[in-house]
Amino acid sequence: MxxxxxxxxxxxxxxxxxxxxxxxxxxxxxxxxxxxxxxxxxxxxxxxxxxxxxxxxxxxxxxxxxxxxxxxxxxxxxxxxxxxxxxxxxxxxxxxxxxxxxxxxxxxxxxxxxxxxxxxxxxxxxxxxxxxxxxxxxxxxxxxxxxxxxxxxxxxxxxxxxxxxxxxxxxxxxxxxxxxxxxxxxxxxxxxxxxxxxxxxxxxxxxxxxTFLGPFQPQDAPWAVNSFIQDALAGHEIRVHGAGSSRRSYxxxxxxxxxxxxxxxxxxxxxxxxxxxxxPVSHEQAARWVSERTTPTPRVLVRTGTGDDTRSRDFxxxxxxxxxxxxxxxxVAPQGAVARTLQWQADCMGVARRLRDDGHPA
The missing domain is CATH 3.40.50.720 (NAD(P)-binding Rossmann-like Domain)
Known part of the structure; x- marks a missing residue:
């Protein structure tokens, strides 16, 4: 691999x-x-x-x-x-x-x-x-x-x-x-x-x-897509803070x-x-791209409950x-960037088995 x-x-x-x-x-x-x-x-x-x-x-x-x-x-x-x-x-x-x-x-x-x-x-x-x-x-x-x-x-x-x-x-x-x-x-x-x-x-x-994205970022990088990947590869729900409508362009x-x-x-x-x-891609959309390429498919949890900030902050x-x-x-389009980064991180963590067969970068 x-x-x-x-x-x-x-x-x-x-x-x-x-x-x-x-x-x-x-x-x-x-x-x-x-x-x-x-x-x-x-x-x-x-x-x-x-x-x-x-x-x-x-x-x-x-x-x-x-x-x-x-x-x-x-x-x-x-x-x-x-x-x-x-x-x-x-x-x-x-x-x-x-x-x-x-x-x-x-x-x-x-x-x-x-x-x-x-x-x-x-x-x-x-x-x-x-x-x-x-x-x-x-x-x-x-x-x-x-x-x-x-x-x-x-x-x-x-x-x-x-x-x-x-x-x-x-x-x-x-x-x-x-x-x-x-x-x-x-x-x-x-x-x-x-x-x-x-x-x-x-x-x-x-x-x-x-916003940059790809291999060679630390596995525990604290930015949104990196956090979504960490959640998915660990077998957890993908947590999206706020309404998920804030946008980044990768x-x-x-x-x-x-x-x-x-x-x-x-x-x-x-x-x-x-x-x-x-x-521009919303945090919720990026999280769903990660979810779709992971097995078992993790639930995307958009945290819009009391106390969460629902304002959109685009960058x-x-x-x-x-x-x-x-x-x-x-x-490299944003969906391809997410897929490539997910593949890299899964390989680095030794959990490539968590990726779907169609989850390889296009």
């Missing part, structure tokens, strides 16, 4: 990359470094670089920078390759990039609300100290062509919850409330990036992440990686690009600018 999943990962990477004209050619000979590169985005970038080098003659190199690279290699031994290097670093302290680095992605700083609640100061340091250190190190490079900072769609704050969020949307955040810490730090990070670009003429673009990992590489080679100085799916990007400026498109 693992070989089949690896083949699916490779196919998805090539499909996503081939949807962007000339991407492999623009990456030829480039050395990409990813700070905070041992998580979801960095691992998908490793899969993408491996696919493009093997199948599209990209001849690019990738360096992933993070705290415990040996653990990453234990998890993903098939990514031990000559064209992928690992560099141990705590980004809260100063570090250097390999001298021949040409393209940089800053992906450090967890979006996990549990970490934000339990270790808020560490989250603050990882996002802001780490970003400052990365910008300083990038500014010392002789051949850096672009620095892409991964921010968050949450920086838009309290905008209309039913409208797709544009890059220009600005809402109000109560900075005194701890649950807004992550969004405030990402806002501060965007200001820092602008300062570096202005003072040092560093070529910087910003990506605002909305960008699958292979598209995330391809879009990030395109932002590196085609992004413009000072521009901001929303990254997310193009088809959906407007992709008009991203499509127009970067020329990207979604290649």
């Amino acid at each position: 693992l070989d089949l999943i690896h083949q699916q990962l490779r196919r998805d990477c090539l499909t996503a990359a081939d949807a962007i004209p000339l991407l492999a050619g623009k990456l030829r000979g480039q050395h990409v470094c990813v700070v905070g590169g041992l998580g979801f985005a960095g691992t998908w970038l490793a899969e993408m670089v491996a696919a493009l080098n093997d199948e599209r003659d990209a001849r690019s190199r990738l360096t992933l920078i993070g705290r415990e690279p040996h653990k990453w290699l234990q998890q993903y031994p098939w990514l031990r390759r000559d064209d992928i290097s690992l560099q141990a670093a705590d980004v809260r302290s100063s570090f250097e990039f390999p001298r021949d680095t040409t393209l940089v992605i800053y992906a450090a700083g967890t979006a996990d609300p549990r970490k934000q609640a339990s270790e808020p100061h560490r989250v603050y340091q990882s996002i802001l100290f780490g970003l400052d250190n990365a910008l300083t190190a990038a500014n010392r490079l002789e051949s850096v062509q672009r620095f892409v900072n991964i921010s968050s769609g949450l920086v838009a704050g309290g905008v209309d919850s039913t409208a797709a969020v544009t890059e220009a949307a600005i809402g109000v955040l109560d900075f005194k409330r701890l649950h807004n810490l992550y969004a405030e730090m990402r806002r501060a990070g965007e200001a820092m990036v602008s300062a570096y670009a202005s003072q040092f003429r560093l070529p910087v673009s910003t990506v605002r992440a909305f 960008l699958y990992g292979s598209d995330v990686a391809a879009w990030l590489l395109q932002a590196l080679v085609a992004g413009e100085d000072g521009e901001v690009y929303n990254f997310g799916g193009d088809e 959906v990007p407007d992709l008009s600018q991203t499509r127009r400026r970067l020329g990207v498109r979604v290649t």
